[in-house]
Amino acid sequence: MKDTARQFCMPHRFFLFLFFGIGIGTVSLAQVHDIILVNGHLIDAKNGLNEPMDVAILDGKISKIAKKILPEEGKRVIDVHGLIISPGLIDPHTHVYVGEKPRTFSGGSSSVSPDDFTFRSGVTTVVDAGTSGWRNFEDFKASVIDVSQTRVLAFLNIAGGGMQGNPAQEDITDMNPEITAQLIANYPQYLVGVKIGHYAGKDWTPFDRALEAANLANVPLLVECHLPGYSLADQLERMRPGDILSHTYENIRDREPIIDSLEKLLPEVKAAKVRGVLFDVSHGGAGFWFDQAIPALRQGLTPDTFGTDLHRFSMNSGMKNFANVLSKFMAMGMSLEAVLTQASWKTAEAIKQEDIGHLSVEAVADIAIFRLRDGAFGFVDSAGQRINGKQLLETELTIRAGRVVYDLNGLSASPYHNN
Amino acid sequence: MLHFNTIYKGTVQLVLTGAFIFLNAVSSSLSAQEIDILLKGGHVIDPKNGIDAVMDVGIANRKIHQVAANIPANQAKQVIDVTGLYVTPGLIDMHVHVFHGTEDMSYIADGHTSLPPDGFTFRSGVTTVVDAGSSGWRNFRLFKDQTIDRSQTRILAFLNIVGTGMYGRFEEQDVSDMNPTMTAHMITRLFPEVLVGIKSAHFWGGFTQVDLAVEAGTLANVPVMVDFGEHQPPNSIEDLFMKHLRPGDIFTHTYSYGPANRETVVNEDLQVKPFIFEAQKRGIIFDVGHGGGAFSFRQAIPSLQQGFLPDVISSDLHKDSMNGAFKDMANLLSKFMNMGMSLSDVILRSTWKPAQVLSREDLGHLSVGTEADIAVFSLREGKFGFQDIRRTKIEGTQKLEAELTIRAGRIMWDLNGISAPHWETELGKK
Numbered sequence: 001m002k003d004t005a006r007q008f009c010m011p012h013r014f015f016l017f018l019f020f021g022i023g024i025g026t027v028s029l030a031q032v033h034d035i036i037l038v039n040g041h042l043i044d045a046k047n048g049l050n051e052p053m054d055v056a057i058l059d060g061k062i063s064k065i066a067k068k069i070l071p072e073e074g075k076r077v078i079d080v081h082g083l084i085i086s087p088g089l090i091d092p093h094t095h096v097y098v099g100e101k102p103r104t105f106s107g108g109s110s111s112v113s114p115d116d117f118t119f120r121s122g123v124t125t126v127v128d129a130g131t132s133g134w135r136n137f138e139d140f141k142a143s144v145i146d147v148s149q150t151r152v153l154a155f156l157n158i159a160g161g162g163m164q165g166n167p168a169q170e171d172i173t174d175m176n177p178e179i180t181a182q183l184i185a186n187y188p189q190y191l192v193g194v195k196i197g198h199y200a201g202k203d204w205t206p207f208d209r210a211l212e213a214a215n216l217a218n219v220p221l222l223v224e225c226h227l228p229g230y231s232l233a234d235q236l237e238r239m240r241p242g243d244i245l246s247h248t249y250e251n252i253r254d255r256e257p258i259i260d261s262l263e264k265l266l267p268e269v270k271a272a273k274v275r276g277v278l279f280d281v282s283h284g285g286a287g288f289w290f291d292q293a294i295p296a297l298r299q300g301l302t303p304d305t306f307g308t309d310l311h312r313f314s315m316n317s318g319m320k321n322f323a324n325v326l327s328k329f330m331a332m333g334m335s336l337e338a339v340l341t342q343a344s345w346k347t348a349e350a351i352k353q354e355d356i357g358h359l360s361v362e363a364v365a366d367i368a369i370f371r372l373r374d375g376a377f378g379f380v381d382s383a384g385q386r387i388n389g390k391q392l393l394e395t396e397l398t399i400r401a402g403r404v405v406y407d408l409n410g411l412s413a414s415p416y417h418n419n
Numbered sequence: 420m421l422h423f424n425t426i427y428k429g430t431v432q433l434v435l436t437g438a439f440i441f442l443n444a445v446s447s448s449l450s451a452q453e454i455d456i457l458l459k460g461g462h463v464i465d466p467k468n469g470i471d472a473v474m475d476v477g478i479a480n481r482k483i484h485q486v487a488a489n490i491p492a493n494q495a496k497q498v499i500d501v502t503g504l505y506v507t508p509g510l511i512d513m514h515v516h517v518f519h520g521t522e523d524m525s526y527i528a529d530g531h532t533s534l535p536p537d538g539f540t541f542r543s544g545v546t547t548v549v550d551a552g553s554s555g556w557r558n559f560r561l562f563k564d565q566t567i568d569r570s571q572t573r574i575l576a577f578l579n580i581v582g583t584g585m586y587g588r589f590e591e592q593d594v595s596d597m598n599p600t601m602t603a604h605m606i607t608r609l610f611p612e613v614l615v616g617i618k619s620a621h622f623w624g625g626f627t628q629v630d631l632a633v634e635a636g637t638l639a640n641v642p643v644m645v646d647f648g649e650h651q652p653p654n655s656i657e658d659l660f661m662k663h664l665r666p667g668d669i670f671t672h673t674y675s676y677g678p679a680n681r682e683t684v685v686n687e688d689l690q691v692k693p694f695i696f697e698a699q700k701r702g703i704i705f706d707v708g709h710g711g712g713a714f715s716f717r718q719a720i721p722s723l724q725q726g727f728l729p730d731v732i733s734s735d736l737h738k739d740s741m742n743g744a745f746k747d748m749a750n751l752l753s754k755f756m757n758m759g760m761s762l763s764d765v766i767l768r769s770t771w772k773p774a775q776v777l778s779r780e781d782l783g784h785l786s787v788g789t790e791a792d793i794a795v796f797s798l799r800e801g802k803f804g805f806q807d808i809r810r811t812k813i814e815g816t817q818k819l820e821a822e823l824t825i826r827a828g829r830i831m832w833d834l835n836g837i838s839a840p841h842w843e844t845e846l847g848k849k
Contacts, residue, residue: 098535099521100565109535109569113519116538119742143521147531290842315538316832378835386836406742409804410812416716417811418689 033058034402036074039081040369045341046087046348046358055085057365060402065361078412080369083396084336087344087358088124088366091322092351093222093246093282093307096152097131097140097162105131105163107139110312114150117310119398119406121321122368125356126150129222129246129282129307130157130195134176134183137162137191145190149400151366153351155195155222156180158210169198175209181216191217192351193244197224204230207238220244220278220350225255225287232256233268241276244350248279248303249292251383258301259292265299273301278350281329283319283382284309290381297332305347306339318380323370323393328379331389336372369397369411454479455828456838457495460502461795466767467508467774467784476506478791481828486785499838501795504822505762508770508783509546509792512748514644514671514708514733517574518553518562518584527553527585529561532738539736540572541832543747544794544821547782548572549773551644551671551708551735552579552618556598556605559584559614567613571831573792575777577618577644578602580632588649591621597631603638614639615777616669620646625654629663636668642776644669644706648681656682657694666702669776673705673729674722676715676809689721696727704776709745710735716758716807723758731776732768744806749796749819754805757815762798795823 033056042053042065049065056064056074071077096114099107114126132140137156145152157163160174168174184191194217196210207230214221223235225247232255239245251257258269273279281288281303306329308314308322319325326339348357356366373392380386398406407413454477463474463486475490476483492498517536520529527533536548554562559578567574579585582596590596606614617639619632629645636643647659647670660670675681684695684705699705707714707729722728732755734740734748745751752765774783781789799818806812824832833839 098519100529102569107521109565112538113531113534113738115738116534116741120746142523294842312535312537316541318836320542320834376835378837378839380833380836380839381842383842384839385842386839387842407806408746410744410806411804413804413806413810413812415811416720416807416813418717418720 031073031075033063033069033074035076035078036069036071037078037080037085037367037369038069038071039079040083040085042085042359043337043340044087044359046345047360050337053085055359055367057399057402060365062359062361062363062365065359076412078397080397080411082371084370084372086122086340086368086370087356088368088398088400089122089322089343090125090127090347090351090357091118091123091308091310092127092305092347093129093280093309094126095131095163095309095311096126096128096144099143104165105311106136106161107143112310112312112315113144114148114152117315117321118150119400120395121323122370122395122398123322124151124366124368124398124400126152127192127351128152128154129224129309130155130197131163133157133160133162134179135160137183137187141190149405153190153192153353155193156184156191157195157197158206158213159198163198166198170200172203172205175206177209177213177216180213184217184219191219192353193220193222195222195224196227198226200228202229207235211238214243219352222246225250225252228254232258232266236268236272236277239272239277242278242350244278244280244305246280246282246307247284247287247309248281248301249289249296250287251289251292252286257292259295263295265296265301269301278304280305280307281325282307282309283314283325284311285314285317285319286382288318288382290385290387291383294332297334302334302338303329304342305350306343318382323395324379327377327389327392330391331377331379331387365399365402367399368395370394371396452496454484454490454495455497456825457490457492457498458501458506458793458795459490459492459498460500461504461506463506463785464763464766465508465785466763467771468786471763476785476793478825478828481791483785483787483789483791485787497838499823501823501837503797505796505798507544507766507794507796508785509794509824509826510544510748510769511547511549511773511783512540512545512734512736512769513549513731513773513776514551514706514735515548516553516585516735516737517548517550517566519566525586527737528558528583529565534736534738534741535566535570536572536574537570539741539747541824541826542821543749544796544824545748546573546792546794546824546826548574549615549777550574550576552577552620553585555579555582555584556601557582559605559610563610563613571826573826575613575615575779577616578606578614579618579620580628580635585621588621592623594627597628599631599635599638602635606639606641614641615779616642616644618644618646621649623649626659626663629659633663633665633668636665642667642669642704644671646671646708648672648675648677651680653678653680653682656684660694660698660701660703664703667704667776669704669706671706671708671733672710672713672735673707674715674718675713676718677712683718684727685718685721689717691722691725691727699727704730706731707733707751708735709733709740709751710737711740711743711745712808714744714807715809716811716813720758723760728760729768731773732765733773744808749821750805753803753815753818756817757803757805757813791825791828793825794821796820797822
């Protein structure tokens with residue numbers, strides 16, 4: 001009886017083992033993921049992760065996040081030991097409606113082409129800051145958005161022709177809230193907000209129309225700095241929670257600074273922050289000053305988003321690239337986790353694009369992988385002044401919708417052999 | 420009389436005081452203000468002038484003013500400490516595509532595959548690029564108006580033998596639009612300052628296009644650059660070098676590997692073909708033109724090991740190469756260093772050598788009196804990887820990083836703010 005039972009049980013167990021063993025073997029041989037990133041440190045604010053995690057990608061989407069994913073499960077395994085894995089970063093303030101017109105942003109050579117700058121600094125999404133308006137957005141879409149690998153979103157300028165220069169961009173009769181809101185409704189997958197940027201007068205009609213368009217379309221309003229006729233206090237008072245003030249740390253004639261002569265943050269700025277108005281860096285060529293940023297950060301006004309204000313005249317200045325701007329804020333005291341949190345998930349929330357900016361399973365696989373370099377680095381502001389820092393984010397690998405689009409040191413490549 | 424004397428004395432005093440002030444001003448301008456920018460303490464590599472040593476470089480009036488050891492700091496308005504860094508002539512990238520535009524039907528001529536140069540050049544130490552035939556005589560003026568005249572980078576160009584340049588692979592086959600006379604006229608009569616040669620590329624037939632390009636090159640007395648690789652089966656490159664090209668003409672994409680439609684310089688046994696050495700001796704110029712598909716270690720490494728070096732190291736910068744294995748000129752030069760070339764050798768092949776090939780001997784060196792185009796590099800030590808277009812990589816320990824780039828005496832790029840004061844110095848806090 002005993003023996004019989006044993007005789008029965010043994011082969012049974014054996015077959016059970018064989019059955020499951022083959023099953024597991026088949027799964028692993030099937031290589032369920034296209035790419036697995038192993039041995040990296042994941043910082044994914046939306047999912048509350050700041051720890052070592054492996055990340056797998058299948059069909060352009062995140063397929064698995066776990067402490068350990070077996071290499072056999074992937075067609076390709078990329079070892080990112082010692083590196084930081086982040087959701088692909090979002091630059092919420094760029095000018096990328098590049099074209100042939102001289103000395104012009106909309107369809108002109110003052111704008112730049114996004115792919116030239118994005119992937120090499122870990123950015124997978126840019127938001128154009130109102131370079132186009134309702135009259136030329138479709139041209140912008142055809143000539144740039146549709147031919148770029150970078151995801152390009154946009155704020156629509158309340159001026160019908162966008163940033164076409166003066167006097168056209170200040171023509172109140174071409175600021176139409178209904179048509180602006182209608183175009184946003186027509187292109188919800190691209191258009192994330194309304195922008196008011198260039199108006200020299202004191203008449204509040206342009207600002208009010210931009211707000212009206214933003215209300216009609218239920219999107220945020222982006223307020224640029226070239227509005228010298230309006231006081232900063234008046235602008236902030238009109239802005240709703242979720243609206244975005246650009247060029248936060250700027251110290252130029254066109255916009256009052258946020259810091260007073262005693263290095264104190266203005267009370268109206270503090271009040272707006274408490275009320276939920278968002279503050280973007282919009283570094284640009286002239287938009288970032290240590291004499292504003294350093295006192296502001298000390299008094300708690302850290303940026304909500306890290307817009308670079310990328311364009312032809314900022315690209316080679318103290319701005320340089322998105323990773324450099326983040327490193328600059330780290331040199332001013334912000335933590336790595338804080339800058340990556342703001343530059344991914346918080347920016348996605350600010351532009352109401354909550355499908356990006358995180359690495360949840362099933363989310364699009366837009367991923368940035370950074371090395372945190374140690375050394376002696378310098379960071380420059382728009383006044384031509386420098387601070388020193390000890391760390392620099394360097395982009396090692398960028399993945400857009402599951403494809404490796406930038407690989408600085410060949411982490412994803414195989415060693416060359418002379419054969 | 421007394422009165423007169425007093426006036427006289429006073430006048431003399433005034434004149435003397437004036438002269439003293441004037442002389443003082445002159446002497447101070449000679450000592451303290453003579454040099455606008457002084458790069459102090461760097462290691463200068465200037466192959467044309469045979470300099471490979473620690474030297475100071477003074478810039479005045481946008482030109483190289485002095486290159487010498489220990490130029491006193493008090494002779495300069497601005498002193499930049501470049502100790503531990505390498506100071507070289509601004510790089511010349513001899514093969515790029517920068518005729519950027521939004522013409523739907525086109526790819527490189529006025530199209531999306533080209534890109535505006537300034538976002539790539541200064542951040543990798545380049546001050547001059549040479550567009551490799553993106554435009555032809557029919558659309559060069561548009562290119563000049565749209566890109567060349569608006570860029571801070573110096574842009575020279577090879578004119579395509581095809582009238583419409585690189586509009587489309589299809590249009591590039593039109594032999595009836597390859598006009599040596601018009602091409603030569605545009606170079607010699609209209610734009611001799613900008614047009615430095617002729618490009619032949621992307622042709623599916625035999626030697627017809629190359630021969631027409633050489634005819635134009637002879638008429639205009641400029642070199643021809645050939646991209647010779649879309650023939651099935653491949654045309655003979657030995658015939659190209661020995662029978663069709665002239666000494667001084669340029670073969671680009673030297674290390675390309677695609678044996679089905681392009682004859683390679685290295686054979687399947689990884690040996691450099693003997694006639695390649697002969698061709699180089701004959702004066703054929705071999706250009707890297709890395710690009711998105713034209714650089715393979717299986718070609719480059721055996722070549723370097725067997726003593727066949729590229730004459731010119733260039734990028735073939737365009738939309739489809741920028742984010743691939745190429746990345747930027749500093750990365751490309753580093754790749755060659757990690758394959759065994761010396762720093763001074765890669766600098767030679769990206770400064771003075773291309774200047775000679777293009778007969779632009781005003782460029783590519785730091786001689787006194789030349790326009791001050793300068794690159795300052797740090798040489799990072801560490802563990803780096805360098806790739807080819809077949810997704811294989813080599814490891815390396817050195818990498819050039821562009822710290823400071825000066826174009827015609829103006830600072831265009833300053834990676835770490837070495838030319839900037841610390842922000843608190845203005846406030847007196849430091």
